[in-house]
Amino acid sequence: MLDIKAISALSDNYIWVLAVDGSDTVAVVDPGEAPPVAQYLSDQRLRVGAYLITHHHGDHVGGLDALLAKHPAPVYGPKAEADRIPQIDHPLAGGDRFTLDFLDADFDVIDVPGHTLGHIALTTPGTLLAGDALFRGGCGRVFEGSYAQMQDSLAKLRQLPDDTRVYGGHEYTQKNLAFARTVEPDNDAIKAVIEQVDALRAEHRPSLPATLAEEREINPFLRWDHPDVIAAAQQRAGRAVESPAEVFATIREWKDAS
Numbered sequence: 296m297l298d299i300k301a302i303s304a305l306s307d308n309y310i311w312v313l314a315v316d317g318s319d320t321v322a323v324v325d326p327g328e329a330p331p332v333a334q335y336l337s338d339q340r341l342r343v344g345a346y347l348i349t350h351h352h353g354d355h356v357g358g359l360d361a362l363l364a365k366h367p368a369p370v371y372g373p374k375a376e377a378d379r380i381p382q383i384d385h386p387l388a389g390g391d392r393f394t395l396d397f398l399d400a401d402f403d404v405i406d407v408p409g410h411t412l413g414h415i416a417l418t419t420p421g422t423l424l425a426g427d428a429l430f431r432g433g434c435g436r437v438f439e440g441s442y443a444q445m446q447d448s449l450a451k452l453r454q455l456p457d458d459t460r461v462y463g464g465h466e467y468t469q470k471n472l473a474f475a476r477t478v479e480p481d482n483d484a485i486k487a488v489i490e491q492v493d494a495l496r497a498e499h500r501p502s503l504p505a506t507l508a509e510e511r512e513i514n515p516f517l518r519w520d521h522p523d524v525i526a527a528a529q530q531r532a533g534r535a536v537e538s539p540a541e542v543f544a545t546i547r548e549w550k551d552a553s
Contacts, residue, residue: 304327308464314341327357410435432510436551442543472485
């Protein structure tokens, strides 16, 4: 079982550190900033065995150079964005599998274009490293891909097992859930999660991760086929909105304007 810790970085990023009991070697996920990671490694007397990168945005790779200078290790990341992340020496694409022996874990790679065209997610049993594709109660903005691509990407993630814990790249949960409540005001599951998350954040604790089973109940960006979400999308659009991609696009545009 992986032990996963959150390092807060920048304004609202999480850098995830993956470890197993009895080992001083860790994997660092999406290091957008070097100093908090370097401090954590020093405090815990840890070494880096690998860096795992989901996409090219600076708040996910900005700390790589400084960390590699003092903590050299292989860099696994999206092959489709290797031209924008020159530190990658282990390029990955959807369908690939790789092993990190120091974690005794195999990782599967899923292509999830939308937020960026080459975005990948990494999964090992019980864990989804989602980058900016999927957040608790929300999803990433569609910057480079199409709404249809993003909806298809999230459909891949939605199929993962119920107990999969989702580790996204940002602490956006309270805003995401406020919007989810706007879309589905009668969804009691959303209300319950809002109360839970508010309690966590009041103690300055991360709201992540959450299980995929929960996400299917509360996240409007995974509920494009639920009647209440379809009805909300149609009301928002003022017309018939039927296909999953259309429902998703309407909800995403609504969130962007909120």
